[in-house]
Amino acid sequence: MLQPVYQADVVIVGAGVAGLAAAHRLTSAGVTTAVLEAAPYVGGRMSTEKVDGFRLDRIGQLLSTAYPELRLTPGLESLVLRSFAPGVLVHSEGRHHRAGAPVGGGGAGGARTALSAVRALAAVPRTASAPRPVSATGLGRTARSLASGSRTSAIVAPLRLRAELARIATSPVERLLARPESAARHALAARGIPARAVDGFLRPLLAALLCDPELTTSSRCADLALRSFATGRLCMPEGGADVLPELLARALPPGTVHTGVRATSVSTTRVTTAEHGELRCQAVLLATDASAAAELLPGLRVPDFHPVTVVHHTMEEPPSTGASLLLDADRDGPVAHTSVVSLVDPSRAPVGRALVSSTILGTPPDDVDGAVRAHLARLYGTSTTRWETLAVHHTARAVPAMRPPHDLRRPVRLLAGLYVCGDHRDTSTVQGALHSGRRAASALLADLGTGPTQLADPLPTAA
Known part of the structure; x- marks a missing residue:
């Protein structure tokens, strides 16, 4: 018997945020679209495990209210x-220092940077033993703690740091690039x-933003990350990372x-699947991760990846750091950054329980939980022996590396009828994934024209 042919204008392979964002723009333009996802859920690496009322992100990449694509993406x-x-809390030499706090707006709609938060660095100590009072917020406190014993270095370090952050915060993106x-x-x-200012603040901050503990990332990508930090607030989706792709899919x-x-082969006019045979179309958009895309298109460049391990603990009484992101500047343990996420987003833990999520960058130690507990005891200044471990999520290919030279706008149009998008085509962030989806949809619409070319029959439900 002849098998039915299910047609659509465009077939998108992969239901991560890049593919879903592209699907929104295509369907809004009247282009019939089918999105195929091999997994039983959408979102790809933006997934959240549900355990006994807890919502545990597998990677938990940090977002910023300064990301424009979060406001521009339909759905x-x-x-x-x-x-x-x-700002952030920096743990250095047994103490916590508040650093980089913006003033003014900072809610979900975006935050503006008041340069006074950076100008606090102008207040520097006269000597190491007789400090002049400085601002309790902003970068002044960190600059004071990082100042060396000599007056010259005490003045130079904060002033240069102040000038660099102010320049990045106010520079157009084109100038940074x-x-x-x-x-x-x-x-x-x-x-x-x-070096003391870099190691004491910028290195742990950039490591957290880029998932790159050795800062091998392109300086241009690092500048963009610092700009987002300086002009917005670090944040997470309410309810878990998977809420973002689920919202896109439902809309x-x-x-x-x-x-x-599961797609097994692609061309410019068809996609072959393991479950339903061949699906014909006018164009194909690969929106998988880089490794899966290269399996379908041999020869496509696959970048290196930064591995990420996230360890989730619960306890009755949360540590006293509040809803802060806590960075480790001393590097005396496996944890790069940690936070009491239930204080940031109460929906992630049941009532009466606290949730602490901690991120390890690079290869985790053999005894992950033991090493993390010992490190967290030092970072939070409290015993962790009674904390309960909920999950340990290790993702070997968590974040594509962006080493120089890095093309921030890798082509999304391979040839007429075949396109690719994802965080490996832009920046290795949620912002980059969403933006690459928008670029791919724009290129595709330009090639297809303004109207749909064929009707879409429904795909059968996969067994």
Whole structure:
């Protein structure tokens, strides 16, 4: 018997946020679209495990209210962002220091940077033993704690750091991208920022934002990350990371997304699936991760990846750090950053329980839980022996590396009828994934024209 042919204008392979964002723009333009996802759920790496009333992100990439794509992507109008306390807490030499706190707006709709938060760095100590009072917020406190014993270095370190952050916060993106490119760690040193200031604040901050503990990332990507930090607030989606892709999927026309359907080959006019045979179309958009895309398109460049491990603990009484992101500047344990996420987003834990989520960057130690508990006891200044471990999520290919030279706008149009998008085509962030989906949809619409070319028959439900 002849098998039925299920047709659509465009077939998107992969239901991560890039593919779902592209699907919104295509369907809004009248282009019939089918989104195929091999997994039983949408979102790809933006997934959340539900355990006994807890919502545990598998990777938990940090978002920023300064990401424009969160406001520009159709389907995310109802997304609720829960912000961390302004700035970050830095643990250094047994003490916590508040750093980088913006003033003014900072809610889910975005935050403006008041340069007074950076100008606090102008207040520097006269000597190491007789400090002059400085602002309790902003970067002044961190600059004071990082100042060396000599008056010259005490003045130079905060002033150069202040100037660099103020320049990044107020520079247009195009100007940042025109800067000479090198590894982020080399660029920071070349700009005259003292090593003590880099190691005590910028390195742990960028490691958290880029998931790159050694700062091998392109300096241009690092500048964009610092700009988002300086002009917004770090945040997370209310209810878990998977809420973002689920909102996108639910807002698409019924029958657009098909989970449990695995593509085995693609061309410009058809996709072959393991479950339902061949699906014909006018164009194909690959929206999988880079490794899966290369399996379908041999020769497609696959970047290196940064591995990420997230450990979730629960306890009755939360640590006293509040809703802050806590960074480790001493590097004396496996945890790069940690937070009491139930204070940031109460929906992530049942009433009466606290949830602490901690991120390890790079290869985790053999005894992950033991090493993390010992490190967290030092970071939070409290015993962790009675904390309960809920989950340990290790993702070997968590975040694509963006080493220099890095093309921030890798082509999304491979040839007429075949396109690719994802965080490996832009920046390795949720912002980059959403933006690449928008670029791919725009290129596709330009090639297809303004109107649909064929009717879409429904795909059968995968067994």
